[in-house]
Amino acid sequence: MKNPDLQSITVAELKIGMYVILPLAWDEHPFLKNHFLIQSEKEINKIKELGTKGIQIDLSKSRPVETPSAGEPQASSASGQQKPEQRVVTEKLVTAIHDKSLLPENKARIVRQHSITMMKSLLENPTAQNIKEAKKGISEMVSLILTDDATMHYLLDITSHDFYTYTYSVGVGVLGIALAKSLFKGSTNHDMRALGVGFFLHDVGKILIDQSIITKPGKLTAEEMQEMRRHPSLGYRLLQETRQLTEEAKIIVLQHHERVDGAGYPKGLRGGEIHLYGRLCSIADVYDALTSDRPYRKKLPPFAALKIMKDEMINHFQRDLFQAFVLMFKAPALLSPL
Numbered sequence: 001m002k003n004p005d006l007q008s009i010t011v012a013e014l015k016i017g018m019y020v021i022l023p024l025a026w027d028e029h030p031f032l033k034n035h036f037l038i039q040s041e042k043e044i045n046k047i048k049e050l051g052t053k054g055i056q057i058d059l060s061k062s063r064p065v066e067t068p069s070a071g072e073p074q075a076s077s078a079s080g081q082q083k084p085e086q087r088v089v090t091e092k093l094v095t096a097i098h099d100k101s102l103l104p105e106n107k108a109r110i111v112r113q114h115s116i117t118m119m120k121s122l123l124e125n126p127t128a129q130n131i132k133e134a135k136k137g138i139s140e141m142v143s144l145i146l147t148d149d150a151t152m153h154y155l156l157d158i159t160s161h162d163f164y165t166y167t168y169s170v171g172v173g174v175l176g177i178a179l180a181k182s183l184f185k186g187s188t189n190h191d192m193r194a195l196g197v198g199f200f201l202h203d204v205g206k207i208l209i210d211q212s213i214i215t216k217p218g219k220l221t222a223e224e225m226q227e228m229r230r231h232p233s234l235g236y237r238l239l240q241e242t243r244q245l246t247e248e249a250k251i252i253v254l255q256h257h258e259r260v261d262g263a264g265y266p267k268g269l270r271g272g273e274i275h276l277y278g279r280l281c282s283i284a285d286v287y288d289a290l291t292s293d294r295p296y297r298k299k300l301p302p303f304a305a306l307k308i309m310k311d312e313m314i315n316h317f318q319r320d321l322f323q324a325f326v327l328m329f330k331a332p333a334l335l336s337p338l
């Protein structure tokens, strides 16, 4: 079976942060191994000199890709180097979205990685100005998903490999917008861009929670769980202060852990008491969590995740919304009986 983490790209598309697999024997290249993480432009140039046309990269071992222009500092949260402005990070995403030379599969992968970098940068410093900048990138992501079905399907196929808040943000953002697209097609009653911002920022409150709780490799204690459950309200409050989001987008942040059977938090709202957008986001959020790696369990394949949602959690969700979600993954076997 084809490994979904392996992607074929051209040498011209190589970027720092990609984990590359050279289709060459050990004596046909100058590197220690034929598979490694690209860390410099120099390595890219050496690969180009080999004259190999098609190359594979392993997404599960790649980092979010940076494409610094001349003289521009590279993003690095750990090294203490100067970070690029939010504007620069967002511009890279917008440039990739409008790059007509990229095939849908490659565009999905590159756009996703730039989105992750954008959300990482934003969540490290969620000021009003930075949210304003990121909104431009999210708005372009919404346009891409609304107008480019091929790239959207590849975006839906890529599941997460880590449990960082910024990776979830992109996963839930893409899933939420795609679900809204399938439900609201042709309707002018929904501001898809505002909705998209809400989906991308749904977990922003986590930056105000003790990070040792967020990244704890194991079950949370009752006390830690109580603390974790504050993130929707904290996120809502933070966004109110920045005055950058519509009320409907902020409701997504506040209600994405509410469940239609009343089992959610922070308020334990039921059914129609939860805003429609909150009900949408809860489905995307649970699916993205199940299909992402966690410190204590491996990610599930899409079908298995959808099956668990149907068999064990269906009362948490509005059924017709869940059906629309399942249809996006072309898994009709899960549709009946609900």
Ligand SMILES: [Fe+2]
Pocket (backbone or CB within 6 Å): 202, 203, 231, 256, 257
């Ligand atoms: Fe959350």
